[in-house]
Amino acid sequence: MSDDGRERRPGATRRRGEELVRAIHEAAIEELLAVGVDRMTMEGIARRAATAKTSLYRRWSSTEEILIDAFLRVFPQEEPSPSSDDLRGDLVRALRMMRDWMTTVGARAVAEVVTARDRNPGLVEAVYARVFGKRGGGFTQTVLRHYVAHGAIAPARLTPVVLDIGEALVVKYRMDHSELPDDAYIDAVVDHAILPALGPPPGGD
Amino acid sequence: MSDDGRERRPGATRRRGEELVRAIHEAAIEELLAVGVDRMTMEGIARRAATAKTSLYRRWSSTEEILIDAFLRVFPQEEPSPSSDDLRGDLVRALRMMRDWMTTVGARAVAEVVTARDRNPGLVEAVYARVFGKRGGGFTQTVLRHYVAHGAIAPARLTPVVLDIGEALVVKYRMDHSELPDDAYIDAVVDHAILPALGPPPGGD
DNA sequence: GGAATAAGAAACGCTTGCGTAGCTAAGATA
DNA sequence: TATCTTAGCTACGCAAGCGTTTCTTATTCC
Known part of the structure; x- marks a missing residue:
């Protein structure tokens, strides 16, 4: 019921630039996992990132765009290293x-x-x-x-x-x-x- | 834009009972395929079945219930019949x-x-x-x-x-x-x- | 320090879905 | 034919998301 928000940080510094973008990317992935592709909303992502909707619309115009962007900078994939004779x-x-x-x-x-x-x-x-x-x-x-x-x-x-x-x-x-x-x-x-x-x-x- | 409705049948007969239920089941599956599980709505199913929301709520109380019901009466599954020596x-x-x-x-x-x-x-x-x-x-x-x-x-x-x-x-x-x-x-x-x-x-x- | 930049917050009218209620009328039943 | 059941329709107030605007306020840059 109160799981969708993120705690405010009263006296805290205000994020901008890269730091903010990364936070939004993370929030987008979280939202994806929580509600599914089909139910993602701009407001949901904003809530999760603890930022304003305005800050999203300033850079992207849909949840899909945010997600694609998010995917494009993530998830290093480990490679198995076959070594032995086994x-x-x-x-x-x-x-x-x-x-x-x-x-x-x-x-x-x-x-x-x-x-x-x-x-x-x-x-x-x-x-x-x-x-x-x-x-x-x-x-x-x-x-x-x-x-x-x-x-x-x-x-x-x-x-x-x-x-x-x-x-x-x-x-x-x-x-x-x-x-x-x-x-x-x-x-x-x-x-x-x-x-x-x-x-x-x-x-x- | 005008894909979501179903044509009205002005002088046509009014469906009830089993016939109506079957139509709703079909509409539920259609809706599932069209918008995905997570975006199914009662109104969407009603629209697709060309019936009233009221008729849905009379029998079920969520899209999930309708879907389960729909699954429980569908899709005969063919069995392969191994015959030859091949x-x-x-x-x-x-x-x-x-x-x-x-x-x-x-x-x-x-x-x-x-x-x-x-x-x-x-x-x-x-x-x-x-x-x-x-x-x-x-x-x-x-x-x-x-x-x-x-x-x-x-x-x-x-x-x-x-x-x-x-x-x-x-x-x-x-x-x-x-x-x-x-x-x-x-x-x-x-x-x-x-x-x-x-x-x-x-x-x- | 002052100006420029960019984030946060609130409100806007609009739309869609919710679940319920009240009513009209079609079709089955007697 | 009269009656009972049950579709169909409309409307309700509520909530959530839309995309935008306006304003305030932190930060950064010079």
């Missing part, structure tokens, strides 16, 4: 990394926006361009390419489908249940789906 | 069936509702219970179980992960691109992901 271990680590990433604000924002893609095409593009990386976050992708480069996987095996298996199963799990998969499920994804699709190593290890 | 063919057919199903109103409704799961848990349950079938629509599932029963697949291979591979990849494809996968992609899903996960047939065909 394909299975690296795949598991990559998918765990993806799972962790899915708990972040950025990832939840992606999910929020993608469903409403028909209603907000511009937003979806911004999100894919910046937050989600190229086509769905290459978590296992990085690992798989690494092992292909080192001759442990036959290059022909790395079709677009195969590159997506892990991510697809994790995303679907999250869709069906309301939690993220646990370690055992991730292990199973690697053992029952990804590794079989890779087939035997070319040289016969 | 595992690959049956899998391809099952996934094509899934793809076709995804173009229906019901499927789009699922997608609409699932993202906003945090905000509408009741809806999500109703949708999963009725529209989406048990946990994500058993398109390939039906096929796979059939072939296990006939000894063509080792039962141990049929883990929850494996049952989901095909559906997961199709869903992810639709998330990443804005179209549904074509036949070639479905073939690839079967050949590069599902079949490898099933391993060689137990008897050695």
Whole structure:
């Protein structure tokens, strides 16, 4: 009931420029997660940023514009670094990394926006361009390419489908249940789906 | 601008009872697809059904209730019927069936509702219970179980992960691109992901 | 210090949806 | 035909968001 505001700071300094803009960006993401793309309002964002509506309209003219702007400066995406000679271990680590990433604000924002893609095409593009990386976050992708480069996987095996298996199963799990998969499920994804699709190593290890 | 109404029928008969209820249900689904879960309104549904707000409030007290009700009487879900001795063919057919199903109103409704799961848990349950079938629509599932029963697949291979591979990849494809996968992609899903996960047939065909 | 800049606050009329009430009239029932 | 049920319509006061205007007041810049 009293969750929508932000505390006033009576004697505090007045924000301007970059500082204010950043605060508004953060508020926009918060608003997105709280009420969904379709219910975002300028007044809501202003409330969350503890600023005046006027300050929003001075720079943007819709919630969508604010959001796109917000996406364009956020969410660094960690890359898995396949190091060892342990394909299975690296795949598991990559998918765990993806799972962790899915708990972040950025990832939840992606999910929020993608469903409403028909209603907000511009937003979806911004999100894919910046937050989600190229086509769905290459978590296992990085690992798989690494092992292909080192001759442990036959290059022909790395079709677009195969590159997506892990991510697809994790995303679907999250869709069906309301939690993220646990370690055992991730292990199973690697053992029952990804590794079989890779087939035997070319040289016969 | 004038898309939201429905034509009046001046001398026409006045709907009541079941007929009216069905019209309202349809209008609710339409409204869902048009504006999204989060922006549905009683007035919008009434407008679409060309009825009076009063007639809605006589039976339900929120858009969510109407939607749940609507879901509870809809969308027969076709089942793939694995017949021949053609595992690959049956899998391809099952996934094509899934793809076709995804173009229906019901499927789009699922997608609409699932993202906003945090905000509408009741809806999500109703949708999963009725529209989406048990946990994500058993398109390939039906096929796979059939072939296990006939000894063509080792039962141990049929883990929850494996049952989901095909559906997961199709869903992810639709998330990443804005179209549904074509036949070639479905073939690839079967050949590069599902079949490898099933391993060689137990008897050695 | 004084001027320029930009943020905060309040109010504007307008629109849309809320949930309810009062009434008219269509269609089923007797 | 008379009656009862139930659509359909209109209107209500209320709340929230719109986009804009006007004014005050912090900060920054010179």
